Amino acid sequence: MSILDVLKPPGSRVPVPVGCALEIVDLPAPDQVLIPLEYPGQILFRPLVQAGDEVACNQVIGRSEHGNFIHASISGKVVELKTMWAARSFHVPAVVIEKNDTPPLVGDELLRQCDIDPQSATRVDLLRAAGVVSPWTTPGHNDSEVDIEDYPEIIQIVIKGVNQEPTICSFRLLLRTRTEEVQEALRRLAEIIPQARILLAVSKAEAEWASESFSDLAEVVPLSNDFRGRIERQYVGRLTGIKVPNNASYRSGGVAVISVEQLLDMYDALEGRPCIRKTVTLSSSRDFQPVTVRTVVGTSIGDLLASQNLVVEDGDRVIMGGPMTGTAQFTLETPLSKFQAGVHVLKAKDIVADTNLICVNCGRCTRACPVNLQVHLIGRCVEFDQFDEAQLYHPTACIECGLCAFVCPAHRPLLQMVKMAVNFRG
């Protein structure tokens, strides 16, 4: 902290990214994994294995009605089928696998286990069989027995080359360390969806390098360093002209948004490699240099943190995701899934608790809100049971960026109040 930081005004200390080392550390698979059968949007997956079954790495262990699959990330014995609280606090089924040395599934077997004929497999089939999200999926749509042409047209694709959360560097590092694969994946993407405009959002610091590397494959757009400029809904809206609240899909506007990691997963899938690994940045608010690691899905965050000697003590807060929008965990058993790119440990000393102090009407929340909500009024309406009144301020437009709570000097749980206004409607 420099002397100038003291002079920095309250409210202007916008979250800016932490620095990180320019490498991704590959971790060996752990002895035991816990694979949650989850998707955001609470899509239901049925387990395909039972306790006692032997499974091979890459073997399908869960299947959704929509024809998507989840794979075992290590070979081993299914010890238990249980339910658990996944990282985002959904209650989901999960499969516990204890490691042994069965060889992994490879080649055509991968497709056959999903009832796909390797000879007539479409590109969508390939992605599905690898458990990869494809940019053309529409939420709630059945993916089986269709090809790309059958989906609503995609006009623009935004590729996230930088993470929204200030503590996470995984996307940036993937761009840096797997540059050639990204280039190849971009080429493939352009072949698959030739009509689409492809945008690659990168951090400002990386803009020059990125233009050199990718400018003939995608439009490179630099994003500012501060969190405000990196909020996904914000810059996607700005770049594509499609502005949607949190609970609406970009797809209705012909826009697909994927991360660099998903792009690489797609590339791997088309090459016949299923998606069982995940890149995450580990960071802490004190005494720890952020490090980005790559490991298999299902590794518990306890194992993950221990591997980097990041100690968690009583009273600390372990956050899956980043500090702005991530979810606090109550146990270190929570496994890594495909959706979180970071684990942040907020040390007890750095925790600022939510309060029930009065809103002093300073208006910082409202001026901070990227979608122009009257956050202070919504908060007050919720506090005083005026839920009907709160609807007049369109709380549904909230994109859950967390900036309102970040700047509130009274430390009110504003984001939660806005969500209550949505959920307790009329």
Added chain:
Amino acid sequence: MNPDAPQSKFNIAASSHWRDGSSLPGIQLTWLLALLPAIAAGMFYFGFAGLRVVALAVVASVVAEMVWNALVPNRDFASNYSCVTFGVLLAFLLPVGASWWLVVIGSVLTVIIGKKLYGGWGAYPVHPVALGYAVLAVSWPSRLDYTESLVGQAWSVTMVEPMRLVKTLGASAQVDFNLVDLFLGRQVGGVGNALVLWLLLGGLFLMLVREIPWQIPAGGILGVVACAALLGLVAADRSVGPVFHLLAGSTVLMIFFLAPEHTTSPVNPWPMFLYGLLMGTLLVLIRTFSVHVDGAIFAVLLTNFCSPLLDRITPSVVGREVQDVA
């Protein structure tokens, strides 16, 4: 609570987990820091007499707040220091020789009626200090005469309150005052309301650290200047020049400290600007046409009442249209 869920030794809460480091006491301490130059200048000009009023007002305000907190359960805590700021601001408006009971009654009115009765910081509709001072002004107008309380002060400047002289002798009396003297705070006024330069320093500091938004002072200054200039065209005999209005009396205190008070000012950009504009305009109108000598306090009170209405001018919500269709 899910009975199966294990007891956690971790700290669980919802996002966002980071805060920007601001806090309610922090805000008030910033304001007090901004008031320091004027307090120091007041001591320099008036010696111990000025400090006496400030100290008395602060102590009375804090005691009033503590007594209320002890008697009435409420969520507005003394530890946010807002009563200290109010004490200082009220003292600034009082004459240097104010009787002790006047200061005490003013502080109690400010804190109890102006603030606590409404539930504290964040709830009151008008600036508590403006309320407290206005009640004093209505009850004991002759006790608040700045000119009288500074009789005997050895300055080489006109020893009459500028706005009062202009009010009694007409606009032409403004030539009796040197604008540089006015700017340096060498004018007859209260403990701190007319220390223009020193208040300005504090105000600019508040703006610099973005504790107060720029729109309110900008609107305020524009309002004063524009209204005074316009009046100069239509009623030259009654109205003094824009610069004189800016430098004389409580204008600067109003624009940088009373107007931008968080609870009573609007929060959206345009409303803040309009609010400042309205307040500046009212100040000049009240000074020129009403019976009051320095209309700052009444301009504050009147404009405060307009803030909720002004705050209905909001930027349109992004993504709302899509939402409503869906």
Added chain:
Amino acid sequence: MNFRQTLTHGLWRDLPPFRMVLGLCPTLAVTATAENGLGMGIAVTFVLIFSNMFISLLRKVIPDKVRIASYIVVIATLVVIVELAMKAFFFPLSQQLGIYIPLIVVNCIILGRAEAFASRNPVHLSMADGLSVGLGFSISLTLVGSIREILGVGTWFGMAVFPDSFEPFGFMVQAPGAFLCLGLLLGLMNAWSRRRGEFFIQT
């Protein structure tokens, strides 16, 4: 309501103007001194008792359609009588109360009692109701007037209560002081009611 309840409800449970939030204008306007408050209270009480009496007497005769019009005629007649009588016998008071005497006609309490009580109750109850509400109103006005006069002028019914060095709290006898005094008294009543477990708080 039985006779006793009728006779007492106006003194606390429905005490005007606090509980009913009606008849605010005279309460605010004429209570700069205790004497004015009492005078207005008595005038209103007089009108209330007799308007309740006449309206109760006539309640079977008056057709529903011209009900309000008839009440207004009765009330207005009584008010004019009070107005003239005040001028003839209490001239200084009538000067002080000024336009608020004719305005008793529109005092929401009086029409309110006529409509809510006198039009459906026998004469003796109606008069008791008028007395009770009127008495409550008089007490309230005298109380408000006393507080404002003592603080704002330093006298009570014209008698000095403070030594000469006291500089009166002029705010109290001016318009804002009236509102403030009423609001604070209502707040105190609410606090007291809450302590006793009654729930009266108006929203």
Added chain:
Amino acid sequence: MREIAHLVLVLGVICSLSAAALAYVRTSLAGRIEMQEDFYVRGPALERLFKQPAEGLLTEKLTVPVGDQTYPVFYLREAGEVTGLAVEAAGHGGYSGDIVIMIGLDPRDDRVLGVEIVSHSETPGVGAKVELASFRQQWTGLTLDQPVSLTSDGGGIDAITGATFSSRAMVDGTNQVVEMLRDHRQEILLLIEERSSGGAVSGGEG
């Protein structure tokens, strides 16, 4: 039709009863009201000016119309000579409305005996200070041959601190009297002469 007739009949009866009651009250109280008005409004002022009980003085009343205004004038006669005149005027420009004043004057040497406030609605504690003797005594002994004005306007009357408007209204009332007397002094004295020789009983008209 019968219903409407019924309505009209009831309302008509109530109205006529009301009218009758009012007419009766009015006629029986009219005289008293007028007396009260003079007694309370002007009586105290007259009493203090002439140092005599008001009852006798109130009957000695003239009204002098000037333009569209009328000035009530009271007088005191001792030993066939008019020893006191009291003129009432409404000073405009008060803080809240007119201030009605009564100026007493000795017509023998044209000096002011004093000024009294008949009615005002100034702020208690501020404008109401015009009632204070210390303020009003500035009038005593003035000769009403030219208009007066406040010190701040270049004249000789010190305004009350914080109540310039009220003070100005007092000055305005005084100047009306000055003007009225300048034009009508003789006429008034003549009228008084006429009245007293014609019998004092007919005085006190409204």
Added chain:
Amino acid sequence: MDLFLLVIGSIFVNNILLAQYLGNCPFCGVSKKLGPAIGMGVAVIFVSTLASIFTWIVYHYLLEPQGLEYLKTLVFILVIAALVQFVEIFIKKQSKGLYDSLGIFLPLITTNCAVMGIALLNIKHGFDFVEMIVFSASSAAGFALAILLFASVRERLFISSVPVAMRGTAIALVTAGVMSLAFMGFAGMTN
């Protein structure tokens, strides 16, 4: 210019509600929400102006020539009551929308001190016809302005941590007092 001062005077300086204490019951009763408060304000402007015209004519051409001034209280209230009835019927026939938005406020106005008060003040001040119309309309506009600001502030008070005992009418009255104090700022503007 005099008429201009009359307008300024009756809207701001001698605001009918905050300086003359007329019409307080609807001021406190119909100011919880902005929408109804605006309705009430508009209704008062409309009815008050009409009522003033009628009562002024009745007074100057009926009561005064007959020497029946003392009956003005009785006659005015009847004129106002009848007028409100007619206006209600008329609006109901002419415009459904207007009736829905104003209709519910009309009966309340019969017993509104402001309307009766303005009619009486017209007589007390001895206004001529034009002055009377200007005074009535702008006094009523003063009522509307006050209730508009008041309602917008009260909406905020509902979502503020006002102590329980002060919630509702009590804090509303205190706020009205503060508002009246603020309006003292206009004092003397018409001199």
